[in-house]
Amino acid sequence: MVTNPGLLKRDRDFRWFWSGHTISAFGTQITAVALPLVAVLTLHSDAAEVAAISTAAFLPNVIFPLVVGHRLEHRRRRNVMIGSDIARALLLAVVPLAYVAGVLSVPLLAVVAFLAGAAGVVFDTGSFAYVPNMVDEVDLPAANRAVQGSRTASEIAGPGIAGVLVNLLGPAIAVLADAVSYVASAIGVAAAKRPEPAPPAPDLEARFWDGLRPVVTNPFLRALTVHAATYNMAWQIFSINLVVYMVTDRGLNAGLFGLALSASGVGAFIGTMAALRLARALGYGKAFASALAFSTGVPLLIALLPGRGAGLAAGLAVCQLAAGFGLGIANVLSLTLRQIVAPKGSLTRTGAGYRLIIYGVIPLGSALGGLIGSTLGSQVAVAAGSAGMALSTIPMTARPIRGLAAPEDARQPRPFAASAPAA
Template identity: 60%
Template sequence: MVTRSSLLARNRDFRWYWSGHTISVLGAQVTVVALPLVASVTLDAGAAGVAAVATAGHLPNLLLPLLVGHWLDRRRRRRLMVAADLVRASALAVVPAAFIAGALSLPLLVTVALVVGAAGVVFDIGGFAYLPTLVDETDLPSANRAVQGSSTAAQVAGPGLAGALAQIAGPAPALALDAASYLASAVGVGRARRPEPVPARGTRRAGILDGLRVVAVNPWLRALTAHATLYNGAAQILTVNLVIWVVTDRGLSAGWFGLALSAAGVGAFLGTLGSLAAARRLGYGRTFVSALALSTGTPLLIATLSGSTATLAVGLAAVQFVSGVGLGVANVLSVTLRQTVIPRDELARSNGGYRFLIYGVLPLGAAGGGFLGQALGSRAAVAAGAAGLALSTLPMLTRRIRTLRRPEDARPVPGAPPAPVAADAGGAR
């Protein structure tokens, strides 16, 4: 069951949107793998060329969220999401066309990666702000469960699909099918016909940095942002060193390593399905904290894994699965809580500020992971990254969050003074 009374079955507009969003996420995952494959296999660009394409694809996540959030704040989002999909489709279609014409080059791939990445930022920030206008408030948790569940499934299937397409058709021609996926996404999102309200015009002129202000002054958003930022930085430290320790030092094959990691996606998908039932039974805050205990605590076991390569693969898969279950639950609850406590006219710019912080830490975490790996060794660096994941839970352990029963209870009381910025400081407990 996807929703409390099958939201997909009874809400045609959400069904179209969900279909388009799912296809878009799947296309994005294929793009992340397929573009570097074109650089490597078709152009024989080497490690530096592949890194340039991959970096260009991720760079907009660091540079654009504040600008895009500010820009989307006073605009209808659905038509801009459709435009973003059409831009991605057009940009990717250039690659197979250039391949056929013999004009494919590394600078072209870097440009395409930048354009596709920038359009992806518009689509993602727009989608976060658009969904609460598409469904009734009582359906918002169920809508997020459906979206997060299909997104998780797409993230698991996307890399494998990219590899299969590249194997069958070649990396460059495979991008023609990837471009078609964005066209299908544009159709799905575009068919969601529920009238989108005109964004409210605020009494004051909002600045580009207002997205950061919205995050800073709200205690719930501060806690979520601090957790996600610490989590992403620590995850980079863990990821950078895990492949070295497991594959290079311990001798686990790349295939088994990939299968072990994919267990996280399976767990996350199951976690999304059970998230709302758990929240109803245990309460929102307790469920959230319990999910974080799984997602951030279980990886502490990775550095203790020993034995044969088969034992290592099974142990790593088990850790990834359990951690993934917690991550799937936490993702649904986090998105719903943010969409509930943030005023509708601040959804876009607050998400821009949120993404700026949680994605901006990724290159720092990767660099820190490399430094720790060189200084301490890969196994110790894996342990350090896992410890960072566990510590990222601390901002979410306040009594305010633990005792939250429903996301609606986190809304500010009308007429009440805003909470002081330091309300939760010094003491995640």
């Protein structure tokens, strides 16, 4: 069985958690837009300074996951998540306060971005292990669909809301909206009163790098990790060259380009909402494979799109919509599968190991994207990135994954070595 219906209606605790998470997700999108604008519009920063702030925000995803996962494994996650939200609220409140006091600077923004990013790693690592304890296992896919749906909706509407707030309040004051959103998230987590199971007793022999072991040794986690890491690296190659190829080489209007890209978010939201229905209709493994056919297969067409102007934008939008649809489905199914097959006494460590690998390859993808684009041209780089995304599906074509009727079936040992790949 994939899920029980009506989780948000009948589960008060999850409803509170989800409400706080939804507000926070929108706030995060506001900061993603507003913080660089603070640097550009308020401090008149150049590209290098904006890049330094972005790098500071990303670094915690590479530095801290394994340590955080190790430290949280033997702690109750709820209180840690509340503390992380409060920390993020206080950190982001520094930006408007510093602006009003006249002491705002690029180094201060970089420090805030880094520390808020670190608190985000703590929250996300704890949340990965907290949600499976908050709802019954039969409701886990529905819980993940709700969480992913909020996140996708925020990615669609959040930048627009951020733009309105920046215009009305100015970029520095707009960051205060994200600070308030983390307070709302903390209230939502605190209001979820379902008792959290006692954490496992500390293993004195465990080391912080043990979070990498399950993602390497468990065949399902290994396949998911190799797929996600390869996809992320290839997506970087693809995405950083797409704007050059479409706007500079093909002469597409920047407004039409942005509108076409937004179709991806619409597709992802539709896919997120359809994920569980598709899993019931086709079986979990076949639904996953179908989703990957959209998310990694359709982008292969983008480097070959004909036409100019509105026609080119329309073709790009259709590709983005279809790819986003598949990605929305895959994100829900992947998250649930990882939570179910991860060792129960090592959920945070396993989630942290997975996070480290799939985020750690992103700088490499950016470097490769720049190298390929500058030497072979943006069209070749777009094609290479889309080919890499398609190749990322290979680990997911093993028969044990395709044959999953439900995510719980992945707990049964299956001989991957004897399985034939998809034809």
